[in-house]
Amino acid sequence: MATDRELLQHPQNLSQNLESWLHQCLLLAESCSVAEIVSQLQTITERLRFPGFRLAVVGEFSRGKSTLLNRLLERELLPTGALPTTATLSTITPGTEDSMVVSFDSSPEVHRAIDAASWNDLVVTDSDGKEQEVLAEVQLTVVHPWLEALDTELIDTPGIEELNTTRAAIVFDLLSQCDATVLLVSATLPFSMTEAVFLEQEVIGKHIPRIIVVVSKLDTIQHEQREEVIAVTRERIAQISADIPVLPSYPVDKDMNDTEAIEAVRSQITAMVKGGNHKAWRSQQVARQLIDILTQLIDIGSVAIASAKMSAAEHEQALRKAKAAIRTTELQWEQIRLELDRRRLQHGQTLKENIFSSKSTLIEVLNQELSQTDNPKTWWERELPSRLRRELFSLGQKSEEFLLQEIADDFDWLTAEVSRTFSTQMTQQPSQKQETLEIKPNLPQLETSPIQRYRWLTRIGGGVAVIGSYLTGGTAVVAIALSLGVTILSEQFLSDQLEEQRQQV
Structure with missing residues (x-):
């Protein structure tokens, strides 16, 4: 039997079977009146039909996600700063000219110039330093040869400080619709407990087939300490999965410069995107998500069957026990x-x-x-x-x-x-x-x-x-x-x- 690693290297394309499987599972969920599972099935059905490759850059607040994307694309596209900034999902796709389109909830699309002023109402804190609630999506189209050759949709996500917030829920929902993920961790606080839970449950748990970890903010610590930080991060990541590469965003070796360090990250992303059959990877991911949903339906059905076999007296007794x-x-x-x-x-x-x-x-x-x-x-x-x-x-x-x-x-x-x-x-x-x-x-x-x-x-x-x-x-x-x-x-x-x-x- 093939291992998970072998399946990722040479995945079988299940696309032809998935349409039928998803349809049957959807009918079953609707017959059980489980609205949440119906919604999940509709989402992954749409996911199966998405064109192109989607890569999300994720991480906790102030880990340098926007900075990394700016460096990869060699221009100041996204807002950065000492405080957490990005509060929206920002997608970046290649095009023949630069453009920025903002979609607020229940409002028409707004076209803006790509400059710092265009982000004032799209960040976590306003000009007075007060937190503001932002529900919007930003679509950036940029002219860049690497992005054009990559033919990929890059997504900058809001920071997740806690796993039960509205912004975290948005990121979790997005991850189930992505082909790959770049997780940013900070060199000053390398791979916290929350990040470990997030990686294990929300990234690997969503069966995302391609994951890399990038260590940011290495430029804020001395050269002789950088190698140790990378080693510690790799050790902690390996406790969760030995197959996830860990890359520095700034040079660890004094013989390497910043340009070479970011080029190594760019090359790793290119290899991740280009290295295989996207449809096969995606079909495997959707199939695993479908297995998770079917497991939930089995549990729900088992409880319903056991309940149906009870008499009225047994129902009352079970209810009293449950309340107690x-x-x-x-x-x-x-x-x-x-x-x-x-x-x-x-x-x-x-x-x-x-x-x-x-x-x-x-x-x-x-x-x-x-x-x-x-x-x-x-x-x-x-x-x-x-x-x-x-x-x-x-x-x-x-x-x-x-x-x-x-x-x-x-x-x-x-x-x-x-x-x-x-x-x-x-x-x-x-x-x-x-x-x-x-x-x-x-x-x-x-x-x-x-x-x-x-x-x-x-x-x-x-x-x-x-x-x-x-x-x-x-x-x-x-x-x-x-x-x-x-x-x-x-x-x-x-x-x-x-x-x-x-x-x-």
């Missing part, structure tokens, strides 16, 4: 929620205690440095700001490590609790215990180049995004760090000594 089971399950989940909340509050309190216990150590170190300096004024204006910056960066990183470890411990507890209570398995890679939070007075001198400074901010910013949502709404860690800085600067004895030495100067 629902109440019991709700109570069990509430107990788990309360325990998680208790642990959250405990971690927040421990973090505060650790930070404020570090305050005296830091003040003592700064006080000693001040007492030993020959020029307090210069120390105050030049030494103290950079010293505080290094110390607070270090403290922020240690706080991040502390809380991420506690979150990992909570996940281990949750895994065991869910398994014990509901006989359901959850998986997560074990993590090593981090050291106790502390400030070491003699920190090494750190370079403060713009790239490394950006890397620090990205790492701490990513940690705060996780920690803030885990704690109390996203501001706890920042508030603590700022409070610590203000406390240090406002310590009375420090102010007194500095004022005294200033007077002496």
